[in-house]
Structures are given as C-alpha cells and as structure tokens.
Amino acid sequence: MEKIQIDIAIVGAGGAGLRAAIALAESDPNLRIALLSKVYPMRSHTCAAEGGAAGVIKGDDSLDLHFSDTVGGGDWLCDQDAVEYFINEAPKELTQLEHWGCPWSREPDGSVAVRPFGGMKIKRTWFAADKSGFHILHTLFQTSLQYPSIRRFDEFYTTDLLVEDGRCQGCTAIEMSTGLMYQFQAKSVIVCTGGAGRIFSFTTNGAIKTGDGMALAFRAGVALKDMEFVQYHPTGLPGTGILLTEGCRGEGGILVNKHGYRYLQDYGMGPEPPLGEPVLKTMELGPRDRLCQAFWHEQRKGNTVSTQWGDCVHLDLRHLGEKKINERLPFVRDLSISYVGKDPVHDLIPIRPVVHYMMGGIHTDINAATTMPGLYAAGECACVSINGANRLGSNSLTELLVFGKRAALNAIEYISSGGKDVDDAAVTKLANEAQGRITTLFQKSNGTETISGLRKEMTDTMEQGAGIYRTEESLKETCNKLNELRSRFSAVELNDKSNVFNTDLFSALELGAMLDVAETVAVGALERKESRGSHQRLDHTQRDDNNYLKHTVAYHDKTDPPRIDYLDVVITKSKPGVRDYSGDKK
Amino acid sequence: MSERQVEVEILRYDPETDQAPKLQSYSVPCQEEWVVLDAITYIKDHIDTTVSFRWSCHMAVCGSCGMMVNGEPALSCKSFLRDYPDKIRIEPLAHFPIVRDLVVQLDDFMEKLNRVKPYIIPKEKKSVSDGQHKQSPAQLKAFKQYTLCINCTLCYAACPQYGLVPDFIGPAAMALAHRYNLDSRDGGREQRQEVVATDEGVWECSFVGACSEVCPKQVDPAGAIQQMKIASTVDWYKEHLMPWSKP
Amino acid sequence: MSGKAYIREMPKTTWWLSHSRYRRYVAREVTCIPIGIYTAVLIWGLMRLSQGAAAWEGFIEALNSPLSILFHLVAFVFAVVHTISWFNVTPSAMRVQIGEDFAPGAVIIGAHYTGWVVVSLIVLFMAGV
Numbered sequence: 001m002e003k004i005q006i007d008i009a010i011v012g013a014g015g016a017g018l019r020a021a022i023a024l025a026e027s028d029p030n031l032r033i034a035l036l037s038k039v040y041p042m043r044s045h046t047c048a049a050e051g052g053a054a055g056v057i058k059g060d061d062s063l064d065l066h067f068s069d070t071v072g073g074g075d076w077l078c079d080q081d082a083v084e085y086f087i088n089e090a091p092k093e094l095t096q097l098e099h100w101g102c103p104w105s106r107e108p109d110g111s112v113a114v115r116p117f118g119g120m121k122i123k124r125t126w127f128a129a130d131k132s133g134f135h136i137l138h139t140l141f142q143t144s145l146q147y148p149s150i151r152r153f154d155e156f157y158t159t160d161l162l163v164e165d166g167r168c169q170g171c172t173a174i175e176m177s178t179g180l181m182y183q184f185q186a187k188s189v190i191v192c193t194g195g196a197g198r199i200f201s202f203t204t205n206g207a208i209k210t211g212d213g214m215a216l217a218f219r220a221g222v223a224l225k226d227m228e229f230v231q232y233h234p235t236g237l238p239g240t241g242i243l244l245t246e247g248c249r250g251e252g253g254i255l256v257n258k259h260g261y262r263y264l265q266d267y268g269m270g271p272e273p274p275l276g277e278p279v280l281k282t283m284e285l286g287p288r289d290r291l292c293q294a295f296w297h298e299q300r301k302g303n304t305v306s307t308q309w310g311d312c313v314h315l316d317l318r319h320l321g322e323k324k325i326n327e328r329l330p331f332v333r334d335l336s337i338s339y340v341g342k343d344p345v346h347d348l349i350p351i352r353p354v355v356h357y358m359m360g361g362i363h364t365d366i367n368a369a370t371t372m373p374g375l376y377a378a379g380e381c382a383c384v385s386i387n388g389a390n391r392l393g394s395n396s397l398t399e400l401l402v403f404g405k406r407a408a409l410n411a412i413e414y415i416s417s418g419g420k421d422v423d424d425a426a427v428t429k430l431a432n433e434a435q436g437r438i439t440t441l442f443q444k445s446n447g448t449e450t451i452s453g454l455r456k457e458m459t460d461t462m463e464q465g466a467g468i469y470r471t472e473e474s475l476k477e478t479c480n481k482l483n484e485l486r487s488r489f490s491a492v493e494l495n496d497k498s499n500v501f502n503t504d505l506f507s508a509l510e511l512g513a514m515l516d517v518a519e520t521v522a523v524g525a526l527e528r529k530e531s532r533g534s535h536q537r538l539d540h541t542q543r544d545d546n547n548y549l550k551h552t553v554a555y556h557d558k559t560d561p562p563r564i565d566y567l568d569v570v571i572t573k574s575k576p577g578v579r580d581y582s583g584d585k586k
Numbered sequence: 587m588s589e590r591q592v593e594v595e596i597l598r599y600d601p602e603t604d605q606a607p608k609l610q611s612y613s614v615p616c617q618e619e620w621v622v623l624d625a626i627t628y629i630k631d632h633i634d635t636t637v638s639f640r641w642s643c644h645m646a647v648c649g650s651c652g653m654m655v656n657g658e659p660a661l662s663c664k665s666f667l668r669d670y671p672d673k674i675r676i677e678p679l680a681h682f683p684i685v686r687d688l689v690v691q692l693d694d695f696m697e698k699l700n701r702v703k704p705y706i707i708p709k710e711k712k713s714v715s716d717g718q719h720k721q722s723p724a725q726l727k728a729f730k731q732y733t734l735c736i737n738c739t740l741c742y743a744a745c746p747q748y749g750l751v752p753d754f755i756g757p758a759a760m761a762l763a764h765r766y767n768l769d770s771r772d773g774g775r776e777q778r779q780e781v782v783a784t785d786e787g788v789w790e791c792s793f794v795g796a797c798s799e800v801c802p803k804q805v806d807p808a809g810a811i812q813q814m815k816i817a818s819t820v821d822w823y824k825e826h827l828m829p830w831s832k833p
Numbered sequence: 834m835s836g837k838a839y840i841r842e843m844p845k846t847t848w849w850l851s852h853s854r855y856r857r858y859v860a861r862e863v864t865c866i867p868i869g870i871y872t873a874v875l876i877w878g879l880m881r882l883s884q885g886a887a888a889w890e891g892f893i894e895a896l897n898s899p900l901s902i903l904f905h906l907v908a909f910v911f912a913v914v915h916t917i918s919w920f921n922v923t924p925s926a927m928r929v930q931i932g933e934d935f936a937p938g939a940v941i942i943g944a945h946y947t948g949w950v951v952v953s954l955i956v957l958f959m960a961g962v
Contacts, residue, residue, distance in 0.1 A: 308619075816927065
C-alpha cells in the first residue's frame with residue numbers, strides 16, 4: 001500500500017474543504033497538504049446552492065440582527081458563542097471571496113448587492129444571480145490552483161480514519177481509477193464531506209451526498225450532534241426534487257394553494273402584504289421549517305394541487321416580470337422550463353417541500369475541533385452549532401467559509417504544539433486492517449441483498465417515518481427498519497469485480513455510511529419528545545425547554561442502535577423566546 | 587404516467603478484461619419525463635450494476651454527467667428522453683481516454699485549466715480590511731458569461747481540433763483565461779498571454795464553433811477565443827508599429 | 834492513474850465526415866479556395882498590366898473565355914457564402930458593450946454588411962461605374 005506522509009489531510013473538496021486548504025497554504029507554504037475528494041472539486045455539491053450567503057455589510061443592518069435572526073430561526077438550539085463568532089467573521093470571509101474574484105451581483109454604484117431571505121429582519125444575503133454556490137465553489141477551486149502546496153487527490157474515496165493513541169493520525173482512501181488503497185499519514189485530518197440528504201428519497205441533494213464523512217467520524221468514536229434536525233426546503237420541483245432558491249421569494253415570489261390563496265397567512269405568518277411588496281420575516285419570507293409545515297397542513301386540508309408528480313402548491317413569480325427574472329433568477333427559469341415545462345414569466349410553478357440540509361453533523365466545538373485530538377470538521381458535515389433546530393437560509397454558504405478557515409487555522413495550531421508525530425507502525429497496521437475490510441467486501445459471494453434494494457427501503461422508511469411531521473409510532477417503525485437494514489447490509493455482494501472505477505463498490509460503501517447516519521436521525525428524533533424547529537412531533541407538539549433545550553449527541557455502536565446523550569446549549573445573551581413571523585403588526 | 591420502452595446502448599470498456607470498447611444493449615422501461623441519466627441509473631439499479639458512470643446534481647450544474655448521446659456531447663441529466671427516438675446510443679465523451687465504461691480521463695483537462703492561471707492576479711494588493719472592490723454592473727457583465735462554465739468538458743468532446751491536436755489548450759480553459767482577463771479586478775493578462783497567445787493556445791483554434799454549439803451553459807468559448815485572437819493581434823501591431831506605445 | 838485507459842484515435846483525414854457540424858465547417862473553409870485562386874488571377878492581371886498594353890489586352894481577352902466567366906461566377910458565389918458565414922459569427926467574436934448591455938448581434942452583423950456595401954460602392958465609383 002502506498003504511503004503518503006503529509007501534515008494535514010482534508011477529506012472533501014467542496015466549499016469548506018477548499019477554503020480550509022487555501023487557509024493552510026496561505027498560512028505556511030511549507031505545510032504538506034493533501035486534499036482528498038471522491039469527486040473532482042468542482043463537482044462538489046456546494047455548486048448547487050443558489051440563493052446566496054449571509055453577511056452583515058449594509059449600513060441599515062447590524063451584527064445583532066444577524067445574531068437574533070440566526071438564533072431565533074434555529075429555535076434557540078444554536079450555540080450562541082459560535083453564532084457570535086460566525087456573524088463577526090461572515091463579512092470578512094465574503095469580502096475575501098470578492099477579492100478572489102467571486103462575481104457577486106452588484107448595486108448600480110458598484111458595491112455588492114444583497115437580497116432578502118426567509119427569516120431575516122433586514123436583507124443581507126450576498127448573491128451571484130441564482131448560482132451563488134456555484135460561483136463560490138468555482139472561485140475557491142480556481143483560487144486554490146495557485147498554491148502548489150495543495151496536493152489534490154481527486155476521485156479518492158476515503159474509507160477510514162486512522163486513530164491511534166486516541167489521536168487522529170490520517171486516513172485510508174481508495175484511488176477510484178485503479179482501486180488501489182493509499183494510506184495518508186497526517187498529523188491532523190479535517191473532514192469537509194457535506195451532508196447526507198440522500199438518506200431520503202426526495203431531496204435537493206446530489207448523488208454524492210451520502211454522509212461519508214459523518215460516518216467516518218461516527219465510527220471512529222466521535223458523536224454526531226442534533227441529527228434529528230433535517231431541513232426541508234419549501235420550494236423543490238416535484239419529481240426531481242430540484243431546488244428553486246429562496247431567492248425566488250426574496251425577490252418577491254409568492255406561494256399560493258389551489259385556490260390561488262396565499263395560505264401562509266393562516267399559519268401565523270400573515271398578514272398578507274400587497275403583491276410585489278414583500279415584508280421581511282413574514283409570509284413567504286418566513287423560515288423554512290414553518291413554510292414546509294404549512295404545506296403539510298394544506299395538503300391535509302385538500303388545498304394542494306394534484307399533479308403527475310404528487311401534491312404541490314404553486315410558486316408565482318409572474319409579477320416580477322421577464323427582465324427581473326432573467327437578471328436575478330435565470331437559473332430558476334431555466335430549471336423550471338426544462339424540468340416541469342413551466343416558464344416562470346408566464347406560468348405558475350408547481351413546488352413542494354424537499355429534504356435539503358442537515359442541521360446536525362459531526363460534533364465540534366467553536367474551534368471546529370471534534371472531541372478527538374487531531375480531527376476537525378467544517379461545513380454541512382459538521383455541527384458547530386450555528387444552525388440549531390432550523391438553519392437560517394443563506395447561512396450555510398457563509399458557514400463553510402468561516403469554519404473551513406477556522407478548522408484549518410486550529411489544525412495548524414494543533415500540529416505545531418508538538419508531539420503530534422504519526423506512529424508509522426501502528427497506523428500502517430490500521431491501514432492494512434482497513435484494506436482487509438474492503439477486500440472482504442470485494443470478495444464476498446453468495447450475497448442475498450442488493451445495494452439499490454436496501455437503499456430504496458432506507459429512503460422510503462426515512463421519508464415515511466422521519467419526515468416533516470413525526471410520531472413515536474412512525475419513528476419506532478423507522479428505527480426498527482433501519483436496524484434491520486443495517487444487519488441485512490452485511491449480506492450485500494458486489495457484482496462488479498473490476499478494480500477500475502468500480503462504482504458498485506463505492507455505492508456499497510456509501511450505503512453503509514448512509515445507514516449509520518440515517519439511524520442517528522431516526523433515533524435522535526424518537527428520543528426528542530418535543531417539537532422544535534424542523535423537528536415536529538404530532539405527539540409532542542410543544543417546545544419543551546425544560547427537558548430538551550439540549551443538543552442530542554449520538555454515539556456509534558457496532559451492532560446496536562446509536563447511544564443517545566445530551567449536551568447543554570451555549571446561551572450567552574438570547575434567552576429562548578417566541579419565534580414570531582407575523583411582522584410588526586400584532 | 588406513461589411508460590415507454592427504450593433501447594439504450596452503452597459503450598462498455600473495462601481495461602482489466604477488454605481489449606477494446608464494445609456496445610451493450612439494455613431495454614429500459616422509461617417514464618415519459620425522464621432524462622437520459624435516469625435511464626442509465628435505472629440500468630445500474632435494476633439491470634446491470636457493473637455499468638460505471640459519473641453523476642451527481644441532476645440539475646445541470648455539477649458537470650459530472652457529460653456523455654455522447656447519439657453522437658452528440660450532452661449532459662445526460664438535461665437530455666430529455668422525449669427528444670430522442672426509442673433507441674439511444676451512449677458513449678463516453680469523445681476525444682478523452684476511456685478509463686472505464688462512460689468514465690473518461692480528465693487529467694489533461696485539469697492540467698490545462700491550471701496552466702491558464704484561472705484566478706485573480708490582483709491589479710493592486712488589497713487586504714480584506716480595505717473592503718470590497720467597486721465593480722459596476724457593466725464591468726460585471728463584461729465577463730459574467732465566461733464565469734458560467736461548469737467544466738463539463740462537452741466542448742472538448744465537440745472540438746475536432748482538440749481531437750486532432752491534443753496539445754491544444756482547448757475551449758473551456760481559454761474561456762476562463764478570458765474571463766479573468768476581462769475582470770476589472772484582475773491585472774494578470776500579460777502572464778496569461780504567455781500561455782494563451784501561443785500555437786497551443788488561441789492560434790490552434792480554427793473557429794469550428796462546435797464548442798459553443800454544445801455548451802450547456804451558453805458560455806460561448808469560441809467567441810472568447812476569437813476575442814483573444816483579436817486582442818493578441820492588436821498587441822502585435824502595437825508592439826511592431828508603435829513600439830513607443832508599450833508601457 | 835490507470836495506465837490502460839483506452840484511446841480512440843481520430844481518423845486523420847476523414848474525421849470531418851463524421852458529423853454534419855464538421856462538414857459545414859469544412860465547407861466554409863473550402864469556400865476560400867476559389868477566393869484564393871481569384872486573388873492569384875488578380876495579381877497576374879496586375880503583372881500583365883505592368884508589361885504594357887498588349888500584355889494587358891491579352892489578359893482581358895483570356896478573361897472573356899466561357900471557362901473564365903464560369904470560374905468568376907463560382908468564385909463570386911463562394912466569396913458571398915464565405916462572407917456571410919463569417920459575418921454571422923462576428924457578434925460573438927467582436928462584442929461591443931454599450932453601457933451595461935452588449936450591442937445586439939443584428940447590429941454588429943448589420944454594421945459589417947453596411948461596411949461591405951460602402952466599400953463596394955467606393956470601388957465601383959473608382960472604377961467609374
């Protein structure tokens with residue numbers, strides 16, 4: 001097995017991984033950096049983010065407002081020290097991206113423009129038309145090319161973290177084009193592998209978002225935190241689950257039910273403002289969790305439109321006019337015409353809530369450090385936690401910048417404090433064991449289960465039992481099912497026996513990761529007997545601050561369901577209150 | 587929803603067992619609204635799990651799933667079955683070496699992308715604390731189109747020049763060089779000219795225009811290359827006819 | 834990386850037959866051949882002119898042959914096709930930004946046609962037509 005000795009390995013080359021890599025290379029050109037990813041960096045799912053990134057920049061805005069929008073939006077499950085750090089760093093990071101060439105949309109005077117997003121008191125979302133994530137990712141990737149010390153390992157699938165003496169000392173990864181396993185000996189590892197939306201059947205997430213990094217850390221003994229909080233996005237295209245950005249509503253789009261009625265006013269987000277005059281933090285500019293819950297109720301009331309793809313409501317952008325749509329939402333127009341045959345300039349667009357983002361992830365502190373020395377995490381795969389029970393739209397793109405950099409700087413500090421040498425013999429032994437597990441999977445015969453079959457059963461049970469609204473019964477069923485699937489997974493046999501780009505093998509590894517991650521979502525949700533943010537229980541409809549103003553932490557167990565524990569939420573200046581999205585008119 | 591039986595032929599190649607690629611045919615029950623990628627994932631999930639291909643976003647922005655669909659480079663996630671006959675031939679992107687099945691080797695493209703220095707080489711040093719650059723909407727629009735490249739490499743598969751002369755830097759990489767040259771924040775054109783205004787660069791392009799025709803994001807790399815040719819020509823005349831004009 | 838990637842060689846001489854797009858391109862390129870020959874004829878004429886009246890008249894005589902007229906007709910048609918095909922691609926090669934927006938393609942193409950007409954008129958005027 002080839003051995004690659006570096007100082008810091010980054011697993012995942014999306015927004016967070018690239019930001020971390022650049023921060024490392026800038027800090028010390030002599031650092032040996034390995035940037036591993038199972039896809040080429042520009043394929044990472046950061047590219048699919050559309051609406052924009054939040055950061056206080058305009059004179060009428062303030063850090064306090066960004067703080068309260070974030071903490072209230074997160075239903076007070078955010079760690080407020082982390083939020084404070086985050087909002088302070090946000091404008092710097094977005095400006096840094098501006099210097100690196102990100103084509104932010106501009107005001108006539110040449111300054112960066114901002115747009116409103118849901119749950120914001122003041123508009124503060126920097127955007128690059130409706131391809132903000134795409135431009136952020138490509139700007140970071142292209143910027144990273146000027147640093148020769150960033151050694152990229154594109155299309156390397158990371159299989160295990162190498163943990164010796166309680167410290168993370170590297171990882172093993174398979175070069176996908178050859179099937180060869182490599183051992184990366186590193187003094188520190190930063191995990192930036194994104195979310196796990198693929199554990200659900202209807203998601204905006206790309207095929208690669210299978211929670212690999214979450215599972216890596218989880219299996220290595222690090223907790224996954226607040227996994228039960230899964231964000232649905234209110235405006236996904238039916239059928240494909242393709243995202244239509246919240247920017248649609250930020251620019252003034254409205255949601256109507258089958259009667260053409262703006263139903264959000266019936267769910268505590270009214271009163272309805274006149275068309276074309278959106279009021280911030282009300283109605284369509286309410287938070288994502290509330291909007292999705294409103295859809296669920298409309299569906300039960302029979303107010304949704306039935307389409308060939310199932311029940312929908314309508315997103316109406318027609319009053320924005322062709323010019324504005326072309327300028328601000330060109331991608332939305334393109335996607336809508338192509339995938340549902342509706343031109344937003346002339347037609348109503350059918351939409352429905354769709355799984356979008358994991359608030360939970362690898363448990364890290366404010367330094368992006370996990371509880372395991374040497375192991376850091378940033379981006380969607382991590383939970384710092386600034387997103388609490390429901391992420392404020394446009395905080396995630398900023399988060400991957402702020403905490404990608406933070407992870408990098410802290411990893412440098414960690415390795416420079418001495419005594420972090422890799423134990424070659426011990427780590428090589430671990431790597432060989434990891435190789436052995438892959439070989440076993442590879443050579444197994446007489447399997448009775450298929451990857452696609454198990455995957456379908458997993459996504460179905462997640463959708464049915466752990467969706468927008470949950471009950472004890474539905475969650476128990478899902479937990480049992482997942483436990484069963486996890487044991488059936490050992491009966492999977494690969495049909496593909498080639499060493500070259502064996503996607504059968506990688507699908508199997510991804511499925512294994514997803515099953516582990518899915519179980520933390522379901523078990524966490526079952527144990528949280530309250531309703532908060534995106535976690536809504538029909539049998540426990542109220543928020544319960546006495547018992548559940550706490551982070552859920554889930555620990556891995558090889559055979560049994562994850563063990564659940566709780567951690568206190570860091571509250572500095574905002575005591576839990578009422579989330580009010582009815583505007584100033586009471 | 588109506589179902590339709592489509593015969594999907596896929597060019598298969600596994601270097602461990604095959605001397606050369608060969609077509610393999612699958613009969614796939616397709617939904618009317620499916621894209622070509624859906625048919626291929628159906629094959630992978632239900633008929634033959636050994637088919638290898640790349641895909642992720644399913645919304646034409648990650649650039650993974652470029653393939654030759656009936657001889658034409660296309661993103662399979664945005665190629666609707668309704669636009670194709672009942673028999674579809676899928677091959678890996680032309681002009682690239684085949685790693686396995688529909689997976690092609692991108693090393694050459696990645697190297698070329700790197701070579702054109704596709705990042706801001708600042709006109710003047712500015713730190714984050716100095717705040718943002720002013721850039722008018724007009725200045726943004728001057729290069730915006732060329733920022734839209736998703737690196738799907740369909741243009742390389744369409745460009746006969748790249749097929750014939752593999753040293754050609756090619757459409758996408760040069761469009762990106764042009765994008766940074768046109769950015770009001772950038773001062774790196776001269777450095778990029780060393781790579782771009784060469785025989786392997788703009789002068790290898792004979793303006794077939796295929797790259798722009800197949801580009802799924804309307805980047806128009808052919809236009810970018812012609813603009814760079816004109817600018818390089820102007821440079822040459824300035825240098826030879828008006829040597830005093832050189833700064 | 835894996836050393837056994839399969840390389841599909843492009844046929845060096847017949848590649849352009851494989852796709853209508855390439856055939857169109859080759860056709861566009863081929864139209865320049867008669868234009869090139871026409872230019873050679875023109876230069877030959879200039880040479881004859883410099884050699885005195887008799888030589889020049891011989892040249893004019895030669896131009897009057899049916900074969901020559903046919904060639905000039907063909908060259909003219911090809912020149913027109915060549916010109917139109919190039920004018921059509923000028924908007925992407927020569928972008929003109931006025932304020933925020935780019936001048937529409939039709940304007941840029943139109944400007945080329947206008948220039949063509951103007952130059953032709955000047956030539957005709959100088960020729961005394």
